[in-house]
Amino acid sequence: MNTKKILIITYYWPPAGGPGVQRWLKFAKYLPEFGWEPIIFTPENPSYPLIDESLMKDVPENLEIIKTKIWEPYQLAEKLNKSNKKFKAGQFDVGNNQSWKSKLSIWVRGNFFIPDARVFWVNPSVKFLEEYLKNNKIDVIVTSGPPHSLHLIGLNIKKKFSDIKWVADFRDPWTEISYYKHLKLTNKSDKKHRQLESEVFKNADITLATSYTDAENFRKNGANALCITNGFDESDASKTSADSVSSTKFTLSYIGVLEQLRNPENLWKALDDLVKTDSDFAENFSIKFVGRIDDRILESIEKSSLRNYINNLGYLSHDKAIDEMSSSTMLIITNFPNESSKGIIPGKIFEYLATGKQIISFGPDEADVSKILQETKAGKHFSYTDSESIKQFILAKFELWKSGNLVKNNQNIEQFTRRNLTKKLSEIL
CATH class of the missing domain: 3.40.50.2000 (Glycogen Phosphorylase B;)
Structure with missing residues (x-):
């Protein structure tokens, strides 16, 4: 050659x-x-x-x-x-x-x-x-x-x-x-x-x-x-360490940088409502942050009922971040809310896909991320105005998790290696 x-x-x-x-x-x-x-x-x-x-x-x-x-x-x-x-x-x-x-x-x-x-x-x-x-x-x-x-x-x-x-x-x-x-x-x-x-x-x-x-x-x-x-690199995905066993809690994780322009306030509100109104959910739930979370966002979440459920690990190396993805139940991804951003596909979604975990996504309607989630059956995309439907989605996944039926989904992902x-x-x- x-x-x-x-x-x-x-x-x-x-x-x-x-x-x-x-x-x-x-x-x-x-x-x-x-x-x-x-x-x-x-x-x-x-x-x-x-x-x-x-x-x-x-x-x-x-x-x-x-x-x-x-x-x-x-x-x-x-x-x-x-x-x-x-x-x-x-x-x-x-x-x-x-x-x-x-x-x-x-x-x-x-x-x-x-x-x-x-x-x-x-x-x-x-x-x-x-x-x-x-x-x-x-x-x-x-x-x-x-x-x-x-x-x-x-x-x-x-x-x-x-x-x-x-x-x-x-x-x-x-x-x-x-x-x-x-x-x-x-x-x-x-x-x-x-x-x-x-x-x-x-x-x-x-x-x-x-x-x-x-x-x-x-x-x-x-x-x-x-x-x-x-x-995603298959060699990264296959190297998740033995330590990355699934959490004993129903854990929603955000991995990466979370800034004010991409803050899913409606998700925090939905989770706040759930821990207040559903004792079973409250007993089994945890939020994990890995990466750099804007101080103002953290302050605002800590003022709500969610303050007792936060596990903030800070910035971790790429390898360790993948381990944390793998030990989560669901993974959160966010985009800017305006329509001009519907083409942004955050890079970490592909590493999320490789884990087979369910993904909950936030951004403008008809976003490219939404198409990928539909094609791979890996989760659901919401706009920043959705509220009740977020709670229903999370509760449905919680019930599947409790009964041991929340299975891995990673169809059609080879194109993204x-x-x-x-x-x-x-x-x-």
């Missing part, structure tokens, strides 16, 4: 934690099986919101990794206001939770750093890669965003090396992402964001989306867009 070379430009790379790192880490792991040699270009001194050393084991042994220095203004921002740490993960205080410092910081972030605060890495990277590409044969370059500033590296390279194919990979949308409207943009800044996004769409040979709806929206905006979803998704990527390439 004639091996071709693919240069992957990514901000997130182990030991970065969280979902952003796993997409191209897993592609890099399996690409050699399909005739592609991956080379990674990533910052030497990044400012990661989360660290997870356990992901280092997935980095292929002989992988070439090129690192150059990056300057980011986040350290300055965090001195101004410690809640600015949330910005690194795309989180914001909203509504009445916003202090004047938060408002100022958001305004500065949206209007001074376009498209984002990693933009200072663009010019040095372009300069470095111009020399590298003159001396090394590369067939395809990939830019993975967010941060979407990395797509500007691809745009500049494409203009100078038109024979090299460029894949712009959007793990999340740019101007269509829910928090975009919270950036307090001036008309001029908004226009600049949209102009840069449009240039990326028009110049990339292929734009990859992680959801069906995003791919459709990108095509409407001029991109040659295709969808390759995120997925990382190896099969990489095969699809190699066919596109």
Whole structure:
């Protein structure tokens, strides 16, 4: 097989934690099986919101990794206001939770750093890669965003090396992402964001989306867009430790980052009602949080009857998080409530699917997540206005659990394995 070379430009790379790192880490792991040699270009001194050393084991042994220095203004921002740490993960205080410092910081972030605060890495990277590409044969370059500033590296390279194919990979949308409207943009800044996004769409040979709806929206905006979803790695799913025995309680678990813009208040209300009105449920029920839960959300839940049922484990390594998924009864996933977010498919849903556990999902109507849950028979999707139907769904699952009849559901999930998704990527390439 004639091996071709693919240069992957990514901000997130182990030991970065969280979902952003796993997409191209897993592609890099399996690409050699399909005739592609991956080379990674990533910052030497990044400012990661989360660290997870356990992901280092997935980095292929002989992988070439090129690192150059990056300057980011986040350290300055965090001195101004410690809640600015949330910005690194795309989180914001909203509504009445916003202090004047938060408002100022958001305004500065949206209007001074376009498209984002990693933009200072663009010019040095372009300069470095111009020399590298003159001396090394590369067939395809990939830019993975967010941060979407990395797509500007691809745009500049494409203009100078038109024979090299460029894949712009959007793990999340740019101007269509829910928090975009919270950036307090001036008309001029908004226009600049949209102009840069449009240039990326028009110049990339292929734009990859992680959801069906995003791919459709990108095509409407001029991109040659295709969808390759995120997925689960069978080797991760098969390594759940012996410790991950099922809980003796009926345990609902949220794994990952939970922020104010994706807070399922109607779920907490339904659970609060259930523990108050159903003594059998109250005696057997538990909520587990694994990851970073926004302080305001935690405070609000702790003011309700649910305070005695919370098991907050904080951030855990990826391996341990999978163990916690496997020991749960049901798994919670949330999306932004607005219709423009129906195309977002949170990456962890695929790892949820691999466990065979029932999933309860929250987001806009007709969301892509809802289609996946229907196709795999793995759970149910609700909007943020649903209430009584949530209680009925949870109670039905509780009764099945009590009688020992809550069986595993994981139909049609092979299409979401990382190896099969990489095969699809190699066919596109």
